[in-house]
Each structure stands twice: as C-alpha cells, then as structure tokens.
Amino acid sequence: MAALKILMFTTFYPPYSFGGDAVGVQRMARALVARGHQVTVVHDEDSYLILGGKVQAEGVPDGVRRVGLRAKNGFLSNLLTQQTGRPTVHAGRFRRLIDEMAPDIIWYNNTSLVGGPGLLAYGDAFKVYEAHEHWLVCPTHVLWRHGRELCDKRECLKCVLTYRRPPQLWRYGGLMGRMLDKADLVIAKSEFSRRKHAEFGLKPEMQVLPYFLPDLDIGRVAPFAGHPRPYFLFVGRLEKIKGLQDVFPAMDKYPDADLLILGDGDYAEELKRQAAGHPRIQFLGRKSPDELNAYYRGALALIVPSVCYETFGIILIESFRLGTPVIARRLGPFPEIVETAGGGLLFETEAELLAAMTRMQSDAAGRASMAAAARGAFEEYWREDRVIAAFGAAFAQAARARGHLDLAERLEAGAFEGSA
Numbered sequence: 131m132a133a134l135k136i137l138m139f140t141t142f143y144p145p146y147s148f149g150g151d152a153v154g155v156q157r158m159a160r161a162l163v164a165r166g167h168q169v170t171v172v173h174d175e176d177s178y179l180i181l182g183g184k185v186q187a188e189g190v191p192d193g194v195r196r197v198g199l200r201a202k203n204g205f206l207s208n209l210l211t212q213q214t215g216r217p218t219v220h221a222g223r224f225r226r227l228i229d230e231m232a233p234d235i236i237w238y239n240n241t242s243l244v245g246g247p248g249l250l251a252y253g254d255a256f257k258v259y260e261a262h263e264h265w266l267v268c269p270t271h272v273l274w275r276h277g278r279e280l281c282d283k284r285e286c287l288k289c290v291l292t293y294r295r296p297p298q299l300w301r302y303g304g305l306m307g308r309m310l311d312k313a314d315l316v317i318a319k320s321e322f323s324r325r326k327h328a329e330f331g332l333k334p335e336m337q338v339l340p341y342f343l344p345d346l347d348i349g350r351v352a353p354f355a356g357h358p359r360p361y362f363l364f365v366g367r368l369e370k371i372k373g374l375q376d377v378f379p380a381m382d383k384y385p386d387a388d389l390l391i392l393g394d395g396d397y398a399e400e401l402k403r404q405a406a407g408h409p410r411i412q413f414l415g416r417k418s419p420d421e422l423n424a425y426y427r428g429a430l431a432l433i434v435p436s437v438c439y440e441t442f443g444i445i446l447i448e449s450f451r452l453g454t455p456v457i458a459r460r461l462g463p464f465p466e467i468v469e470t471a472g473g474g475l476l477f478e479t480e481a482e483l484l485a486a487m488t489r490m491q492s493d494a495a496g497r498a499s500m501a502a503a504a505r506g507a508f509e510e511y512w513r514e515d516r517v518i519a520a521f522g523a524a525f526a527q528a529a530r531a532r533g534h535l536d537l538a539e540r541l542e543a544g545a546f547e548g549s550a
Contacts, residue, residue, distance in 0.1 A: 134167045134537075134545055137231055139249055140239035143173035145186035146198060149367055150444045151262035154341050155239050156194075161344075161518055163193040165546065170195040170231060172224070176204025177243040197227070199244070208243050215300035216248030228253040234537055235525070238313070240265060246300075247309035256534045258525070259310060260317040260339075263441060266306065267330035269298055274371055274438045281439075284330070310334050315528040319442040320463035326439060337524055341444050342517035343451050346423065348505070351452060353428035354421075359410075360387040360491060362457075363429035365422065365445050368395035373435035373459065378405055380483045385410070387430060387491055392417050426452040430497070431474065431490045434458040435483075443467060446474075450508040455500035457486045470511065473504025515547075522546025 138159060142152040159169045175198040179185075201207035201219045210218035217224055224245065228236070238259045241249050250257060263271040268281070269290045275281040276292045290297050300306075310316060311334070318324035318336040327336060366372050374391065381389050388410040391401075398413070405411040417425065426432065432449040439462045446467050449456050456474035458464040468474045475486040490497050510516070526541035 132540075134162075134235060134540065135231055135233045136162060136167055136169045136235045136237060137228065137233040137253075137255075138169065138171045138237040138239060139241055139244050140171065140173050141177050141241065141243045143171050143196065143198075145188060146173060146175045146178035146183060148178070148181075148183065151240060154262060154444060157342070157344075157514075159194045160192050161342075161514055162546075165518070167545075168195075169193075170197060170227075170233075172197045172199065172227070172244065174199045174208070174244045176200055177208055180205055180208060199223075209296070211243055211246050213296060213298065213300075214248070215246035215298065215305050217245040217252070220245070224249070224252055228255075240271075242271070247306045250309040250312045256525070256529050256532070256537050257313045258315045258317065258528075259313045260319075261323065261327065261336070261441065262319065264323070264326065264330075264439065266310070267327055267332055269295065269301065272371060272438050273326065273330075280437075307333055314532040314534070315524065317524075321466055322439075322463040323441040337528075339521055339524060340512060340517060341442050341447065342512050342514045343444075343447055343508070344514045345509070346451055348427070348451070348453055351423045351427050354424040355428065357388070357390065357428070360430055361390045361428070362387055362487060362490075363425055363432050363449075363454075364389065364391045364393070364435075365425075365432065365448070366393050368393055368398040368401055370397050370400075371436065371438040372397075373437040374401055375404055376435050376437070376480075377433055377483070378408070378411065380480050380487070381408065381411055384484060384487055387487070388412060389433070390414055390425065390429075392422060392425060422448075423452055426454045429454050431487070432456045433483075433487075434464060436461065436464075438462075440464070447508055447512040450504040450512070453501045453505040455490065455497060455504050457483065457490065471504050471507030473500050473507055475500075519547050 140155050144152055144156050159171050162169050171194055199220055207219040233255045236253050236255045236257050240262055242265050264273050265271045269286055270293050273281040275289050287297055316334045316336045317339050321338055324336045324338055364374055391413045394416055402413055426449055432454055434456055442463055446456050450471055450473050458468055458476055460476040460478045465476055468476055477483040477486050522541050526538050530538035
C-alpha cells in the first residue's frame with residue numbers, strides 16, 4: 131500500500147516544547163512513520179524561545195521530517211498571528227510547502243501561534259483539527275479564569291488582560307467557526323472535553339479519540355529500589371494549575387509514606403518554598419523515560435491533583451501502562467478515565483485524599499485489583515495499535531462523507547493498522 135503523505139501543523143513540537151500535548155503529537159507522528167507513511171511536522175520555534183524555552187538536543191532521527199519556523203523578528207511574527215488569527219510572516223512558505231508536498235492529510239493540532247485558525251484555509255486535502263487544549267474556545271487555552279478559578283462563563287476580555295496577553299478581536303467576528311467549517315473532522319481528547327467545547331459554543335461536532343502509548347513488557351521494568359520508604363508519585367510540569375500545592379497539607383497528616391515529585395516548571399521554586407523543611411516531600415527533577423517507568427512501577431499510586439480542566443491526562447495512562455493505580459481529583463476528564471479503567475480512586479477534599487492514600491497503602495488486595503484493572507484497561511483502550519486503528523476508522527468515515535473517496539478506500543484497507 132502506497133504511503134500516505136501527512137502534513138501536521140502545531141505550535142510546539144519536541145525539542146521546542148513544554149508539555150504533554152507536543153509529546154502526544156510526536157508520538158502520533160512517529161507511529162505513522164513506523165507504519166510506512168511520510169510525515170512532515172511544521173512548528174514555530176520562535177514561540178517556544180520567546181516564552182522562555184531553552185534550546186534542547188535534537189535527539190535521535192525518527193523518520194519524521196521536522197520543519198521548525200524562525201523569523202527575523204520572531205516576536206512580531208507571533209504577535210501578528212496572535213492578533214489576526216491568520217498566518218502572516220510564514221504564509222508564503224506554507225503555501226509552497228503544501229503545493230510541493232501535495233499531502234493526503236493536513237492535520238492541525240495547536241495552531242495558536244503557528245498560523246491561527248486561518249491556517250485551515252490552506253490546501254484542499256482532507257483536513258483534521260485535533261484539540262489538545264481548549265484553545266478553540268479559550269484564548270488562554272486552559273479555561274482557568276483570571277489565573278485563579280475554573281471558568282464557567284465567558285469573561286474573556288478581562289481574563290486575557292489578567293494573563294497580560296493582548297485581546298484577540300478576531301474571536302468576536304466568527305473567524306474560528308468559519309475556519310473550522312473547512313475541517314473534515316474535529317477531534318476532542320475526552321468526552322468531558324467534547325462537552326466543554328460545546329458548552330462554550332463550539333458548533334462543529336467533535337469525535338472523541340484519546341491519546342495512546344506504545345506497549346511495554348512490564349515484566350522487564352524493575353520497580354525503583356533506590357528509595358527506602360513507601361512513596362506516592364507526582365509526575366508533570368510544576369505549575370500552579372497542576373494542583374500539587376494542595377497535596378502538601380495532606381502529607382503533613384500522613385506519616386506512613388513519602389511524596390516523590392518528578393518534573394520541573396515555572397512554579398517549582400514556590401512549591402519548594404512551600405515544602406521547605408518537610409522531609410517526606412522530595413523534588414527529584416526530570417527523569418529519563420526508563421527512570422520514570424521504574425518510579426511508576428515502585429509507587430503506591432500516582433497522585434493527579436490538577437485544579438484546572440485538562441483535556442485528557444496522559445500521565446494517567448502512563449501509570450496504567452505500568453500497572454500502577456492513580457488517585458486523581460474528581461475534575462475534568464479524570465473521572466471518566468479512572469472509572470473506565472477501574473484503576474484508581476477519586477477525591478475532592480483533603481479528607482478524601484487522605485482516605486484514598488490510606489486505602490492504597492493498607493489494602494494490599496484492593497490495590498492489586500486496581501493495578502490489574504489499570505493494566506487491562508490500558509491494553510483495551512489506550513494501547514497504540516488500538517487507538518491508531520480507531521483513528522483510521524474515524525478518518526475513513528469522515529473522508530468518505532466529505533468526498534475524499536481515494537483516501538477513504540486506502541484507510542478502509544488498513545493504512546493506519548498494524549503495530550509499529
């Protein structure tokens with residue numbers, strides 16, 4: 131079967147990236163290359179550098195063609211796109227790239243600073259928009275109003291000023307809706323995120339397709355043995371919206387285990403200040419994938435205390451893959467993921483968090499049952515081959531409905547199927 135030519139657009143992409151959404155795009159690009167397809171990813175290096183990102187090592191070649199954008203004045207280029215909602219400085223380059231490549235699929239991810247919604251007008255291939263964040267309905271991406279509370283109604287002008295960002299007048303003129311009408315398929319990462327987009331006025335119907343991870347032989351992953359006491363684990367960027375600060379008071383009241391924190395971020399120093407002098411809270415920084423897997427395997431549970439509306443929560447399925455249950459806040463998509471898996475417990479209050487921690491540590495049989503359920507659910511719902519096949523089926527159905535019949539036939543014949 132001839133390779134499909136797939137062109138992806140995203141603002142951030144490794145090694146010029148901060149968080150999990152960019153890694154999710156990279157996993158998809160690599161999975162498609164492993165199945166024989168030609169994948170080009172266009173991303174904006176200026177956006178990452180302007181926001182304080184540091185240049186990182188390129189990494190081992192993986193077969194994905196990466197096109198990193200730079201402008202003579204990167205700040206101006208980003209500002210023009212942010213203010214107009216359209217490609218500006220790089221518009222000509224995008225047109226040339228599409229003409230030269232003639233892609234079968236144009237796949238839009240977070241396009242906020244790589245071209246805005248106006249980027250969807252380019253080309254006539256089958257078009258997909260995958261909503262890794264809530265940017266389609268929220269100028270700040272995260273539905274975290276005024277930097278302090280969950281958003282339940284629009285106060286966008288006041289809110290973006292709180293975030294010290296210029297207001298986007300194009301959001302009030304219907305540009306987003308007109309551009310999304312050009313997409314053949316719009317993807318949400320969870321049922322919760324689909325509902326939240328609709329609640330905030332997004333008109334196109336969204337199809338839910340989750341993140342995935344490649345499988346691991348967990349029998350070959352030894353639990354981390356370098357910590358002398360039982361421990362709970364936090365993994366992720368150290369930002370206020372991740373809610374780690376809410377776990378510290380519970381640790382004051384829970385002497386039987388430690389809290390190991392893996393990750394870094396803008397809120398790290400404040401978190402370290404809050405935890406100063408607490409011997410059972412340890413900040414261990416970033417870890418390699420192999421090290422991270424070992425920490426997952428050795429943990430009593432992963433604690434996921436985010437206080438904002440996530441679109442999915444990749445770290446939950448990272449934990450499930452290693453057979454480690456989770457304790458997650460009863461918020462956003464976490465209840466549907468945890469309840470689908472049967473692989474963890476939910477909490478709202480400090481008392482519920484403490485009760486969940488106690489149960490994980492004291493009820494060995496109950497924890498073992500949740501661990502087995504977590505691993506089984508990963509294999510059923512979030513393993514790479516299963517999710518990629520679901521993407522293929524959804525793409526085929528949408529392609530046929532929108533008149534891309536040749537692409538539909540190739541997808542129906544199994545273009546996205548098989549294991550890497």
